[in-house]
Amino acid sequence: MSSPINRNITPTQIEHNFVTPVSNLNSDALWLQMSQFAEQTQNQFAEVEASHERMKTLTASMGEIVKTLQEGHAKLRKASEETKKRLTLVFEEKHHRKRDSDFLDQDINKLFYVYHNLKPQPQGHVMGNPYHQEDIKPDAMLVNKPRSPSQCQDGDNKSYSEKEALKHLPEASSWPKFSGTGEYDCIELIGYIHGLLIVVPSIPDYWITARHNKAFEGHASIWYTEVKEIHGRRNWPWWKSQIIQKYSNGTSI
Structure with missing residues (x-):
């Protein structure tokens, strides 16, 4: 049997019963x-x-x-x-x-x-080479050399030893003026290189060209180097002919 409905419930009580659980x-x-x-x-x-x-x-x-x-x-x-x-x-x-x-x-x-x-040059000593110690006969260095262009006449030749030929060469201070022609020709140059090639065949080139620079203002040095590069090492007669052909004024040496 259902409980009787409480008809006396107020709206506030209804709101409280539903809102509170929510x-x-x-x-x-x-x-x-x-x-x-x-x-x-x-x-x-x-x-x-x-x-x-x-x-x-x-x-x-x-x-x-x-x-x-x-x-x-x-x-x-x-x-x-x-x-x-x-x-x-x-x-x-x-x-x-x-x-x-x-x-x-x-x-x-x-x-x-x-x-x-x-250095004093003894008779018979090869000119221009301080390392040559062997004495040679004076006749070995005799050359046919005119005394000077003013003294030279046709067929007038005189034999000069190395020491005598040296007297006709200029002083060392005037060597730079050398042009390859003149009364002294190339005697000292030939004697100098000759002595070096005889004593020491394998001598360094600068030993030879060092004097050339002072004597010919580098001209002979350049010429020697160029010829050496083209023809290689040659004997003395060959070099002598080349030097005479290059620097001599035609006098028989």
Whole structure:
């Protein structure tokens, strides 16, 4: 049997009976959503914190890398500077050696020139060669040489020894004016090269050309070098004929 309907219930009581359960239901759902949101937010904060820690670790690692690179760059720069200094020293040493070698060659040529011109020439000694030690017969160096163009007449020839021929040659200071023709012809040049080729067949070219530079202002030196490059090393008679042909004024030597 159903309970009798309470017809005396007021509208307020009806609203309370229906609204209160709905309000309770809405509060529980909202609390659950808030709890879930709070948990989600906390997880996100945790992830952000973890990311921050990773960034700090990465930053520290990058700092170490940068420091290592800076140290490596400093070492490379120092090594480069040291290498540059060593190369500079090597270049300067090479330059100084070349300069000293040039000075030494000049001094040798000067000494050789002075020795050649100031050393007394004994009779029978090959002219122009300070290294020739063997005495030869005076007749070996006799040449047919006119006394001078003003004294020369047709068929007027006189035999001159090396020492006598030297008297007709100009002083050493006037040699640079030599043009390849003149009263003294090329007697000293021939005697000088002759002595060098006889004593030392493999003598360096600069021993021969060094005197040429002083005697003929480089002309004979250039000529000798060019002929040597074309014909190679030849014996003395061949060279003598070339010298006579190049520098003689036609006098029989």
